[in-house]
Amino acid sequence: MTVIDRGRGAWLKTVVAVVGTLAASPELATSRAEEAVAKTNDAPPAEDPAEVQRRQQIKQQATHWEQQLTKLLYGDLELIRSVTGDIPRDARKAIARDGEKAVKQGALQLAELQFGGGKRAKEKASGDPTELISTALAKSLAEHVGSPQAAAFTSQIAERSERRQTAAVHAIVAVLDGELFLTAAQREQIERSLVGKWSDAMTVGLEGMHFVDGRRVLPGLPADCISPHLTESQRKLFTVQENGAGNGTAQRQTWMRMNALNSAQSAARDPWWFE
Amino acid sequence: MKASGSGKTCRSVVLALLLPGLVCGGPWLRGEDDTVVDAAARRANDQSQQSQQVMLDQQMNGMFFQPSGNEEQAVQQCLGRLLLEVSALDEVCQLSDGQRLKFETAARLDVAQAIDDIDAVRRRYAGQTINLQDPAGQQAWQRFLQEAQAVQARLQDVGGGKSLMTKVIAGVLDDVQQVAWRRESERRRLYQWQSVVDAGMAQLDLTLGLTSAQHDAMCALLMEKPLRINHAKLSLHGNHFAPYVCKYGLSLVDWAKLEAMLSKRQQKTLRESIGQGKGMAMHLKQQQILFE
Incomplete structure (x- = not known):
């Protein structure tokens, strides 16, 4: 009881002292109040443990993606070396450094995407991670070596993208062939149709296995690329799932491309670029 | 009334005999509820046995x-x-x-x-x-x-x-039909092989940093020797095994030809990739996905 009384007394004394000070100096009071408000605004909000954990997961996972993306970096650096020949030491070190920065940036984007970094992270990471590195290297090459060399590299990258598209078309038609027993003429017609209306979303069905009534289907394939080239009996067996690719197609493609690197053997770090 | 020494000893002996029974809950101490619990435990045990x-x-x-x-x-x-x-x-x-x-x-x-x-x-x-x-x-x-x-x-x-x-x-x-069908079957076989080569080369394209000329030359070598595969079984695993089959295919290509078209660094990475393909070949043959 005594303790409580003493405490209340001390509180009253403090209030009286503060009021006295404020009354004595209004400017000081305003200034202190503003400081207090500013401090409240600047103070970091209490950390959400779930958010802290998410950031840790992103950091850890980024290390994994860094290893995967480094495979692409070393491949692209090799391609630059083949295309451009000799490059001054300082320039090649700068290019390699820019490549490594792109790898780190890409890895972080992928990890943010993986652990739900919000719409912005998804939009940022929805691009092709292989292109992210190639684009950074082309820019750096133009800056440190010259535009013709950068153009030669970019041209090789564009041809590689075309090859990847061709490979995807072949893979799709090979699956359809397995299901529908296409003739060579039908395969060619379907290939042409797919190339004519190409969208990367068409490859989504190649990821994993999708079945309807026990029959494999390829979600995301436009029916008008396939159906007109089928016989009546084939058409009966061809299940269309044009919208099957659904939302998040771009992200699924990103994962597909990254998963495809799992079994890829990485080139060794080429000291020519880094030392 | 004071207990005698022999009476104390007798009580101690009786207690010593009863105590383990009390602690462990001997059957003569159990009530009706206890019996129910036992039956439930037995039933749970039986069910666990049955679930196997x-x-x-x-x-x-x-x-x-x-x-x-x-x-x-x-x-x-x-x-x-x-x-x-x-x-x-x-x-x-x-x-x-x-x-x-x-x-x-x-x-x-x-x-x-x-x-x-x-x-x-x-x-x-x-x-x-x-x-x-x-x-x-x-x-x-x-x-x-x-x-x-x-x-x-x-x-x-x-x-x-x-x-x-x-x-x-x-x-x-008839003879004419047979020629036409053989040609058709061969084209199908080549198409299926091409899709495997494409899948494997798409991966090597990225990691070896191939130029278009290198890529095309390697593809041509692979297409010269199509492997006998069961494409239906291969595609049951999505795109998982195709790169391995392609790398195994490269192990059967004349190395001197590959060596001539690749840099020393690319050769080293390719040798390791081919090793992966060879390592997987045994499994693929067991699964009857690969026949040679």
Whole structure:
């Protein structure tokens, strides 16, 4: 009881002292109040443990993606070396450094995407991670070596993208062939149709296995690329799932491309670029 | 009243005899509720034992006729696939009605034979219940799993190399038709191989940093020697095995030719990649995805 009384007394004394000070100096009071408000605004909000954990997961996972993306970096650096020949030491070190920065940036984007970094992270990471590195290297090459060399590299990258598209078309038609027993003429017609209306979303069905009534289907394939080239009996067996690719197609493609690197053997770090 | 020394000793002995019983709750101390608890525990134990009991009749359809688990559907799909082959034959070879009928009959007989073979397996395991907690039951389960895989393979292979359909082709088609069909089959085989090469080279393209010229030259070498593969089985695993098959294919290509077109660094990475392909080849051959 005594303790409580003493405490209340001390509180009253403090209030009286503060009021006295404020009354004595209004400017000081305003200034202190503003400081207090500013401090409240600047103070970091209490950390959400779930958010802290998410950031840790992103950091850890980024290390994994860094290893995967480094495979692409070393491949692209090799391609630059083949295309451009000799490059001054300082320039090649700068290019390699820019490549490594792109790898780190890409890895972080992928990890943010993986652990739900919000719409912005998804939009940022929805691009092709292989292109992210190639684009950074082309820019750096133009800056440190010259535009013709950068153009030669970019041209090789564009041809590689075309090859990847061709490979995807072949893979799709090979699956359809397995299901529908296409003739060579039908395969060619379907290939042409797919190339004519190409969208990367068409490859989504190649990821994993999708079945309807026990029959494999390829979600995301436009029916008008396939159906007109089928016989009546084939058409009966061809299940269309044009919208099957659904939302998040771009992200699924990103994962597909990254998963495809799992079994890829990485080139060794080429000291020519880094030392 | 004071207890005598002998009385104390007697009480101690009685207590010593009773104490373990009290602590452990001997049966003569249990009430009616305790009996209920015992029965529940026994029932739970029995159920746990029973949950390890597998009635094979209930497992067969799900395991034999994947992915649907529906026998009728699986058989119809199988027949449908063979009839599509007959349609392709018709398209390429312009079959007469008589020829078409013979092929359709062969297709139906192939499917009927497959169903007979599967029924034989079904009869072998009908009514069997195995206990997975028992080593003998575990062995029986393993045998059953192997049989289930064989049944799946049997359904996939209907119309394959040893089928009536394949045997009939040579007898039913005339010479011109046979040439046309052989060319068509070869184009199909090459197309399937091309898709495997594409999948593998897409990966090597990125990691070796190939120029277009290098890529095309390597593809050409791979296309010179198409491997014998079961593309249907390969594609059952999505895109997982195709790069390995391609890398294994590269192991059979003349290394001197590859060496001539690649830098020393690319050669080193390629050698390691080929090692991966060789490492996987044994498994792929066991799975009958790769035949050479």
